[in-house]
Amino acid sequence: MAKGDFPVLIGVGQAMSQWDGKNGADGAPSPLSLMADASNAALVDTGVSGMAAAIDALAVVRIFEDSVPGDRHPHGHNTNLPGTLARETNTNPGYLVYETVGGQSPQALVNEFARRIHDGEFDAVLISGSEANRASKGARKNGVEINWADQDARDYEDRGLGPMMLSRGEIKHGLVTPAYFYGLFENAIAAREGRGRAGQRKAMAELFQPFSATAAKNPWSQFPQEHSVEFLSTPSRENYEYADPFLKWFIAQDAVNQGAAAIIVSSSKADELGVPEGKRVYLHGGGEAGDDHISVRPVLDRSWAMDTAVSRALAQAGKTTADIHHFDLYSCFPCAVFSGAAALGIDWKTDKRPLTLTGGLPFFGGPGNNYSLHGIAEMVALLRENPGNTGLVLANGGWMTKEAAGVYSAAKPAKFTPAEKGAKPAEQVEIATESCEGTLETFTVTHGKEGPERGIIFARLADGRRAIANNADAATLAVLREDASPVGRKVAITVDGETGSFQFK
Numbered sequence: 001m002a003k004g005d006f007p008v009l010i011g012v013g014q015a016m017s018q019w020d021g022k023n024g025a026d027g028a029p030s031p032l033s034l035m036a037d038a039s040n041a042a043l044v045d046t047g048v049s050g051m052a053a054a055i056d057a058l059a060v061v062r063i064f065e066d067s068v069p070g071d072r073h074p075h076g077h078n079t080n081l082p083g084t085l086a087r088e089t090n091t092n093p094g095y096l097v098y099e100t101v102g103g104q105s106p107q108a109l110v111n112e113f114a115r116r117i118h119d120g121e122f123d124a125v126l127i128s129g130s131e132a133n134r135a136s137k138g139a140r141k142n143g144v145e146i147n148w149a150d151q152d153a154r155d156y157e158d159r160g161l162g163p164m165m166l167s168r169g170e171i172k173h174g175l176v177t178p179a180y181f182y183g184l185f186e187n188a189i190a191a192r193e194g195r196g197r198a199g200q201r202k203a204m205a206e207l208f209q210p211f212s213a214t215a216a217k218n219p220w221s222q223f224p225q226e227h228s229v230e231f232l233s234t235p236s237r238e239n240y241e242y243a244d245p246f247l248k249w250f251i252a253q254d255a256v257n258q259g260a261a262a263i264i265v266s267s268s269k270a271d272e273l274g275v276p277e278g279k280r281v282y283l284h285g286g287g288e289a290g291d292d293h294i295s296v297r298p299v300l301d302r303s304w305a306m307d308t309a310v311s312r313a314l315a316q317a318g319k320t321t322a323d324i325h326h327f328d329l330y331s332c333f334p335c336a337v338f339s340g341a342a343a344l345g346i347d348w349k350t351d352k353r354p355l356t357l358t359g360g361l362p363f364f365g366g367p368g369n370n371y372s373l374h375g376i377a378e379m380v381a382l383l384r385e386n387p388g389n390t391g392l393v394l395a396n397g398g399w400m401t402k403e404a405a406g407v408y409s410a411a412k413p414a415k416f417t418p419a420e421k422g423a424k425p426a427e428q429v430e431i432a433t434e435s436c437e438g439t440l441e442t443f444t445v446t447h448g449k450e451g452p453e454r455g456i457i458f459a460r461l462a463d464g465r466r467a468i469a470n471n472a473d474a475a476t477l478a479v480l481r482e483d484a485s486p487v488g489r490k491v492a493i494t495v496d497g498e499t500g501s502f503q504f505k
């Protein structure tokens with residue numbers, strides 16, 4: 001182990017299964033089997049026989065089931081995913097870790113282990129993750145029994161759930177599902193752009209149509225079907241309203257069985273193992289930032305954390321957006337891509353460079369915290385074929401709460417500088433807790449199978465504070481359902497315990 005070595009990605013792998021329980025239990029994947037398939041593919045992809053024996057650290061991206069308190073599926077629990085993955089890959093790492101919550105994890109782990117390899121702590125690291133939610137949903141729907149219970153005696157570092165990404169006030173107002181948080185961002189963007197609901201749906205559909213076209217050609221996609229702007233922007237049985245302004249196919253799809261893996265080694269280990277130059281991809285820059293709870297963020301129509309993580313990664317790589325040939329921007333909802341593009345200074349309508357390599361979370365699939373490991377796997381493959389090119393991966397966790405960006409190229413950088421500790425925002429908005437009047441800042445309307453259910457609003461007071469409310473009578477809810485954006489209208493908020501009701505003035 002040599003201190004000061006360059007970290008280099010030398011192997012990537014992906015796995016996907018369409019198993020949904022309709023034809024019985026045979027061939028059912030599990031989170032572990034998908035991780036193992038992807039990891040073994042990554043070990044083979046290095047082209048080095050005996051690669052498994054060289055792995056001295058192993059990191060697993062936290063699966064969704066272990067990312068929320070309670071809510072366990074009935075298929076038995078794997079109590080040691082890192083240890084069982086070591087067993088299934090015939091690796092013998094001295095250090096194993098189960099990462100904390102968030103979709104930033106794949107890029108954050110690359111940034112972290114690149115630093116630790118550079119520091120001389122490890123020589124060869126396997127990073128992997130997966131989700132088998134399609135199998136879980138399918139097994140339950142079809143009454144098929146599958147068993148994921150497993151264990152291993154190896155010690156591992158469990159990084160736990162990390163700090164809560166929602167505040168008590170947000171939870172009390174029903175802000176409990178990613179689509180509701182992102183609906184607030186999306187409607188803030190729509191209002192800034194002067195768009196009503198139909199206009200925003202058209203813009204979101206125009207952004208995502210090429211994503212679906214990319215997914216249709218990607219063999220690892222869970223939903224490989226190209227959709228038209230018309231289909232994507234129009235409510236239908238197949239594209240139902242979920243949380244305003246989102247229809248089903250504007251949302252990260254969680255019914256997936258997907259796994260991915262990447263192997264990073266020190267450059268001296270790569271030399272010792274005889275890894276060909278054509279396999280090597282380098283991390284040129286990494287940037288990270290963490291934002292506050294959404295209700296105290298001053299700005300809702302773009303992401304401070306994305307702006308910061310992206311500019312740090314670019315600066316560290318000595319690049320500007322104009323130097324980047326390939327992007328994989330996190331795409332759980334259109335507003336994440338609009339915000340990522342804004343952070344990069346890209347005009348998504350006119351820029352010719354695709355913003356996804358995979359097809360994105362609604363069409364390629366949204367495998368929980370692990371999506372961006374697929375983006376990294378695609379990026380490594382593309383950069384190997386285009387050794388003079390540079391690519392950027394933007395990984396997003398929570399509600400644009402945790403961001404990690406990486407700049408990659410097959411060209412060896414002049415030097416490697418580890419990513420700095422994640423930045424934190426300086427400014428917060430104060431929350432008003434008394435009955436008050438304000439101006440509607442953003443909103444969403446949640447939907448169930450029977451139709452619209454509840455409006456959730458943020459309003460700004462004349463003194464700059466923000467009020468949250470979520471109870472409205474039918475007439476008020478009907479105003480939120482009009483095509484014209486209600487943002488900017490005066491509202492009265494009446495506090496009742498820990499929630500508030502609202503009425504337009």
Ligand SMILES: CC(=O)SCCNC(=O)CCNC(=O)[C@H](O)C(C)(C)COP(=O)(O)OP(=O)(O)OC[C@H]1O[C@@H](n2cnc3c(N)ncnc32)[C@H](O)[C@@H]1OP(=O)(O)O
Pocket residue numbers: 103137177178179237240241242248251252253254255332366368396397398399400447448449450451
């Ligand atoms: C940083 C980040 O990554 S944030 C993103 C994190 N990820 C998420 O939040 C995941 C969000 N995604 C999801 O929850 C899911 O993928 C969904 C809800 C979009 C789709 O889930 P699926 O399992 O594919 O559900 P599907 O569309 O098959 O719906 C199941 C049934 O419920 C019905 N249904 C569910 N919701 C609705 C609704 N709002 N309106 C009408 N029908 C509905 C469907 O019509 C369907 O009925 P059927 O079985 O009779 O045909």
